[in-house]
Amino acid sequence: MPLPGSPLPVDAVLPKLEEALRDAPCAVLQAPPGAGKTTRVPLALAEADWLGDRSIVMLEPRRLAARTAARRLAHQLNERVGETVGVQVRLESKRSARTRIEVVTEGILTRRLLSDPALERGPGRRPVGIVIFDEYHERSLQADLGLALCLQAQALLRSDLKILVMSATLDGARVASLLGPGTPVVASDGRTFPIETHYLGGPQGRARIEDAVADAVRQALREETGSVLAFLPGVGEIRRTAERLDGTVGARIAPLYGTLSAAEQDAAISPARAGERKVVLATSIAETSLTIEGVRVVVDSGLARRPRFDAGSGMSRLETVRVSAAEADQRRGRAGRTEPGVAYRLWSQTEQAALQPFAPPEILQADLAPLALDLAAWGASPDELAWFDPPPEALYGQARDLLHQLEALDAEGRLTGHGRAMTELAMHPRLAHMAITAGRSALAADVAALLGERDIVQPDGPRQHGRVPDVDLRLRVEALRGTSASSFRGMRLDRGALYRAREQARRWRQQWRASNAPDDLHDAGRLLALAYPDRLAQRVAETAQGARFRLREGRSATLDPGQPLADADFLAVGDLDDRHGGVRVFLAAPLTAEEIEAAFASSIVDEDLVTWDADAGAVRARRVRRIGAVILKEAPIRQPDAALVRNALADGVRAAGLASLGWSKDARRLRERLAFLHHHEGEPWPDVSDEALLDALDVWFGAALASARRLSDLARADLSGALLALVPWDKHADLDRLAPSHVTVPSGSRIPIDYTDSDSPVLAVRLQEVFGLTDTPTVLGGRVPLLMHLLSPAGRPAQMTTDLASFWRDTYFDVRKDLRGRYPKHHWPENPLEATPTARAKRRRKG
Secondary structure: OOOOOOOOHHHHHHHHHHHHHHHOOEEEEEOOOOOOHHHHHHHHHOOOOOOOOOEEEEEEOOHHHHHHHHHHHHHHOOOOOOOOEEEEEOOEEEOOOOOOEEEEEHHHHHHHHHHOOOOOOOHHHOOEEEEEEOOHHHOOHHHHHHHHHHHHHHHHOOOOOEEEEEEOOOOHHHHHHHHOOOOOEEEOOOOOOOEEEEEOOOOOOOOOHHHHHHHHHHHHHHHOOOEEEEEOOOHHHHHHHHHHHOOOOOOEEEEEOOOOOHHHHHHHHOOOOOOOOEEEEEOHHHOOOOOOOOEEEEEEOOEEEEEEEEOOOOEEEEEEEEOOHHHHHHHHHHHHOOOOEEEEEOOOHHHHHOOOOOOOOHHHOOOOHHHHHHHHHHOOOHHHOOOOOOOOHHHHHHHHHHHHHOOOEOOOOOEOHHHHHHHOOOOOHHHHHHHHHOOOOHHHHHHHHHHHOOOOEEOOOOOOOOOOOOOEHHHHHHHHOOOOOOOOOOOEEOHHHHHHHHHHHHHHHHHHOOOOOOOOHHHHHHHHHHHOHHHEEEEEEEEOOEEEEEEOOOOEEEEOOOOHHHHOOEEEEEEEEOOOOOOEEEEEEEEOHHHHHHHOHHHOEEEEEEEEEOOOOEEEEEEEEEEOOEEEEEEEOOOOOHHHHHHHHHHHHHHHOHHHHOOOHHHHHHHHHHHHHHHHHOOOOOOOOHHHHHHOHHHHHHHHHHOOOEHHHHHHOOHHHHHHOOOOHHHHHHHHHHOOOEEEOOOOOEEEEEOOOOOOOEEEEEHHHHOOOOOOOEEOOOOEEOEEEEEOOOOOEEEEEOOHHHHHHHHHHHHHHHHHHHOOOEOOOOOOOOOOOOOOOOEOOOO
């Protein structure tokens, strides 16, 4: 059947694609932007004889793309969406018994596969004959998961199921290798008109990217005809750019981002009225699958906002990053869809050459808890499935740990009945656990809807620099219910997010048959804690930066000064941010110790904690009832276990370092002698380095630790005796023989040996005390000569030597000349070997 409308480049390869899918279970269609793959391929394949009466499901990465694709497919058939062509996205479903082609967002497919693994109940109750993955190059987590599940369903349950992957930029051969040996790759030309590209450079000293975008939009409107599509990283930048352009350009400003209502999105992508120019300010939502009529100019900030999951903090956060080269080309291509266009890029050609080829796949840096729950419900581990990029082990392991906390997995890692019920709710595992545990109440529906959307209360400007709204979740529930809209200290209500949250809450209330009877808003803290059991928090201090709370896993978080919840003893925290020099709380609700006890009884432990208190310099012994690092009750222990006290005190010594023990001169010298012997002889002489002594603290210092409670108690400890305990008893005599503490010199003085340098022990002695000594004193059985520091009468080194005989013979007379000049009243004999050594600095006799 001829396809309606004007020809598109992909039309030329449709027969080849249809034939490839007749003979193979999978195929890849590689087609650049403008080829027409989204609006042509489903209609063509619907007529394939091998499809028979089966249905087609096509996945789009975004709701706007799915709705737009369905509308255009239906338009080509002169029908409305919901007849032959249907659509299902979040909060919207248009299908009927006639529906044969259904456009869905990727998460919808996952839900279908979990409830119908063989895809026997597709659109119009027909078995699904082919699943089409459109725009697969975007590499969303749900697309990777959906493809992996479809491939396994095809291999195990439905050998007749076809899979088609369509991509604009990915290497088709690599995609084909994932789908299986011999998978055909069909390539199509694109259709884009010539696009002139201008590189404007960066913001050049402007404080914000929106200033540069606004200037570039004004330049484009002056220099070019037609409407403008400007790409910005996020909603805040879009709003501020709109404020800068409002009233200064003769064009209609139309925001376009994912959280707008369907009507607002449709208004943004609809053609401008006759004689009107339009400026569409969009996020990455407009990169692919969309043609905005009348747009022939693109302004690209070069920035995108991507979610990134931090395995260390357990939090996802949005990061503003540079776009990839592929994304920049997709954005540029929006200018040449219907006529020759122009692109203004807010970076340099040098920066263009440095862009990464592709954006990183979402699966490598996303929160994998939903994926881990889906795989548990599917009954497979990641290594049993085919992935373009497998989920990282560390992120996946952390996701499963969370599912254990949420009671979705049992001790063996199998899906529990509770976990099975969670998968049926089509929500994030945190929200599903909360909703089920709370009995699917009306309050649970409201809280889940609020947590599933961006915050309905927004500060004026980026929240890390501007004012932070009241973090109390209960105020948001009141705003959702329309009972309060003035409790946010002048902050702005996001009407779009509020509308969507209300609509989602209404649907869940209806689906759960939740009672509309009044409920207690104070229960919001318990519900938030059920969703975020890992973010229970306890107030521990008040600082200049605000109230400091300790989270269940041990980190600290701060509640900004002036927040009403700063006085709460315990919080359930729903939103944290750790990007700016500390973790800050942005959404929370209070709860009591009794509520924590009731909700988390199986996780609460009673134990004796004997720990080191660095501030007090002492051991602290308490009997605590806790959940993680959150202490619910505590009391001092009068007679703590001696072994626990000893271990805690050892921790204190390790933290403070060995110097905290107050070493006496004799103990320090003994340690240096032992270090000397260990350096030269090794075992059995003990290693007495800081690291070794701290590691073996219980062994050599255990007796002192057993009788102390404070660091100051150890000042009286016999460190010399403790160190000698490390030396085998039969080696004690060898210690004095091999590494004597002193040397008796000719004057009769006992001079201590300095073993600080194990390679060159030092004997510092006045020159006059060794008159007559011909041989250099040695240690280690004569193997190591002492480095003699021969001192002046004032105790300053006059000469250093390890060969005393050579000194007397070759050097003494030069030293004598110098010393006679500086110390003329002292005796400096011409023959030092026959002179009488003396420990007293005698003056030379007169006459």
